Amino acid sequence: RPLQFFFKRWIGILALYLTHRGQFDCKGGGFLPSYLVVLIVILAAIILVLSIIVYVSMQGTITKPGPRQHIPALIYIRTTLYLPELIWAFLGAVWVNDESQGCAPSVVATITIAVIASWVFLFFTVVAVLIFFDPLGRPKHLNYLVSMAHDLESSDAVQAKSMASRVWECRLKLMCCCVTKDTKDNRAAFTDIAELFSAFFLDTDLVPGDIAAGLTLLHQEQDKKEKCSDLEEVACTLPQPQSAEELDIELENSAHYMQFAVAAYGWPLYIFSNPLTGICRLSHNCMCCRSQFPEQDIVGGDHVGCHFASMLQTTGLQNRDFIHISFHNKIYEIPFYVALDHKKETVVVAVRGTLSLEDALTDLSADRETLHVDCVTGESLAHKGIMQAARYIYKKLIDDGILNQAFSVVPEYKLIITGHSLGAGAASILAIMLHASFPALRCYAFSPPGGLLSKPLADYSKKFIISVVLGKDLIPRLSLCNMGDLKRRILRIVAQSNRPKYQILLRGCWYEIFGGDPASFSDYLDNSQQGRLTEPLLAEQNLMGHQSSSYSSIPDESPSSSPFQGPQLSLPGRIIYIMEKYSTGSFCFSEAKYCALWCDASFFSNILISPKMITDHMPDLVFKVLKDLTQEAPYIRCSTSPPAPGEAC
Numbered sequence: 001r002p003l004q005f006f007f008k009r010w011i012g013i014l015a016l017y018l019t020h021r022g023q024f025d026c027k028g029g030g031f032l033p034s035y036l037v038v039l040i041v042i043l044a045a046i047i048l049v050l051s052i053i054v055y056v057s058m059q060g061t062i063t064k065p066g067p068r069q070h071i072p073a074l075i076y077i078r079t080t081l082y083l084p085e086l087i088w089a090f091l092g093a094v095w096v097n098d099e100s101q102g103c104a105p106s107v108v109a110t111i112t113i114a115v116i117a118s119w120v121f122l123f124f125t126v127v128a129v130l131i132f133f134d135p136l137g138r139p140k141h142l143n144y145l146v147s148m149a150h151d152l153e154s155s156d157a158v159q160a161k162s163m164a165s166r167v168w169e170c171r172l173k174l175m176c177c178c179v180t181k182d183t184k185d186n187r188a189a190f191t192d193i194a195e196l197f198s199a200f201f202l203d204t205d206l207v208p209g210d211i212a213a214g215l216t217l218l219h220q221e222q223d224k225k226e227k228c229s230d231l232e233e234v235a236c237t238l239p240q241p242q243s244a245e246e247l248d249i250e251l252e253n254s255a256h257y258m259q260f261a262v263a264a265y266g267w268p269l270y271i272f273s274n275p276l277t278g279i280c281r282l283s284h285n286c287m288c289c290r291s292q293f294p295e296q297d298i299v300g301g302d303h304v305g306c307h308f309a310s311m312l313q314t315t316g317l318q319n320r321d322f323i324h325i326s327f328h329n330k331i332y333e334i335p336f337y338v339a340l341d342h343k344k345e346t347v348v349v350a351v352r353g354t355l356s357l358e359d360a361l362t363d364l365s366a367d368r369e370t371l372h373v374d375c376v377t378g379e380s381l382a383h384k385g386i387m388q389a390a391r392y393i394y395k396k397l398i399d400d401g402i403l404n405q406a407f408s409v410v411p412e413y414k415l416i417i418t419g420h421s422l423g424a425g426a427a428s429i430l431a432i433m434l435h436a437s438f439p440a441l442r443c444y445a446f447s448p449p450g451g452l453l454s455k456p457l458a459d460y461s462k463k464f465i466i467s468v469v470l471g472k473d474l475i476p477r478l479s480l481c482n483m484g485d486l487k488r489r490i491l492r493i494v495a496q497s498n499r500p501k502y503q504i505l506l507r508g509c510w511y512e513i514f515g516g517d518p519a520s521f522s523d524y525l526d527n528s529q530q531g532r533l534t535e536p537l538l539a540e541q542n543l544m545g546h547q548s549s550s551y552s553s554i555p556d557e558s559p560s561s562s563p564f565q566g567p568q569l570s571l572p573g574r575i576i577y578i579m580e581k582y583s584t585g586s587f588c589f590s591e592a593k594y595c596a597l598w599c600d601a602s603f604f605s606n607i608l609i610s611p612k613m614i615t616d617h618m619p620d621l622v623f624k625v626l627k628d629l630t631q632e633a634p635y636i637r638c639s640t641s642p643p644a645p646g647e648a649c
Helices: 002-020 032-057 072-079 082-098 105-132 142-151 155-176 184-201 209-226 231-236 244-263 267-273 278-283 287-292 306-316 359-366 383-400 402-409 422-434 455-461 480-496 501-514 520-525 526-533 539-544 620-627
Strands: 321-328 335-342 346-351 368-370 380-384 416-422 442-446 465-470 576-582 591-599
Touching: 002 032, 002 105, 032 082, 032 105, 032 335, 032 359, 072 082, 082 576, 105 231, 105 539, 142 539, 184 359, 184 383, 184 422, 209 520, 244 335, 244 346, 244 416, 244 442, 244 465, 244 576, 244 620, 267 278, 267 306, 267 620, 278 306, 278 335, 306 321, 321 402, 335 383, 335 402, 346 383, 346 402, 346 422, 359 383, 359 422, 368 383, 380 422, 380 526, 383 402, 383 422, 402 422, 416 422, 422 442, 422 455, 465 620, 576 620, 591 620
Parallel strands: 346 416, 416 442, 442 465, 465 576
Antiparallel strands: 321 335, 335 346, 368 380, 576 591
């Protein structure tokens, strides 16, 4: 893209010069020819250097950088060209501002566009350097930093980790500078997230392009394995302790309470789900809905009532059925609402999922923290950021008397807690906190985060929590341990690649868009070591040490103190897994058929690479699939008996 950008600028400036040569008869016309000639030369030099960089960077493989050894020198040359480019951008700005009077409008417009483009490009270059520049000095000092990181008693190890953490903290603050305020919680969140990122990337030397190539190869490897053993067949062989009748009941309940979880997202998701009619439906209701709801019962920013109007449309409730609505949103403090569901005779607490940068930072505060529960023995750990969010809602519900207010109206109703994504995680932990006070409560968690509860807590929550997971959704498979495993899988498969990165990425794009035979991905791997891909946790240094010194230090595992080691956190409660049986059509016109079954948390111990890993997480799709599954009785269930050899599940 930079090469294309400079080439277009060069063509435009050259065409301007050739078209108006000898006709610059204006106030600054004497300076303009020389300015344009030098600018053409500068742009030509930049295009030449970038073309050489592109060509050289296409040589070799990811872990064999020998043919790319001249890239640093070429980057230094490109960096020196920023100085004349900056000077000429400044001179061009001065000319446009002071000396362009009387010149042809086309000339002034072209020079103005060129100057603006130069300043915009220079600005984004500076921002990119501030965010991505690594002052730790990779790969030159990578071996030193990694060896120190694994020597836990060394003062240099502490210094290396601290330095890496500070770098990531500065990057995060720079990216979030315009959104978040400098508060105690924000600083603590940035510090926690920076420690996770530094621990994840400290012992690797992969750039984003390397990671993309590794994910592409992993996806094809995964599809090849799925052809040999059907995903549904694997799921069906897992223990099925619950009955099919109970599955039908919980599917119906899930479909019902999912509408409350969807409503918590407010008007953005409503318009996204109804792009043609959503705005029209809300536009005439926003102000009137706002005026009909008591001011003291809405907290946060819904000044025109559009959030509330969309909640009424989604749930079908009346104004008087809403007890409390909070749109207040900060790090560790997420929106929720309390409503009366007369159809099921329940008080519903619905927690919103991720919809803001503050929510994302809460998600990323993924370290483990102890959650004390009296009747749970063993290590009771939970996701730190989500547990903080659940504590915030707990205090609001109990200390502010919101639940007492609801049950004073309908004392015979039961308590239901629900949410999607981040909201599902917070709802699950909130349910654990409230279970002692409300033994009959139920929680329905849709697409909850995978790294949420330790095994003792997850087992305890099976009494009252139902989790619903759709297809290859990334979030229920996302945990610190799974991320560490994914990193090792990427390093392992990248080490085996025998093609240049651009070829892997181009073929990967073709495969993702148009499909293909996943078996052919083996052509991109070193045949001498293909069989070793199936071995658990290969020592990457054994594979890479003879290829690149920058990879020779990558360890088999992270240090024992790394957050990516330690107890595995998993999904809460009993899990209903909704899997795709088959799909028809292609692209936007495809239609998938689904079935449901009980599933064990161990089934989600690996991250699956798929184009649907994000779309399967979308709340509107989960809601649609649940409604489709429960439209006709009997509900569509997967077979729970182990399939015969050679048969599908």
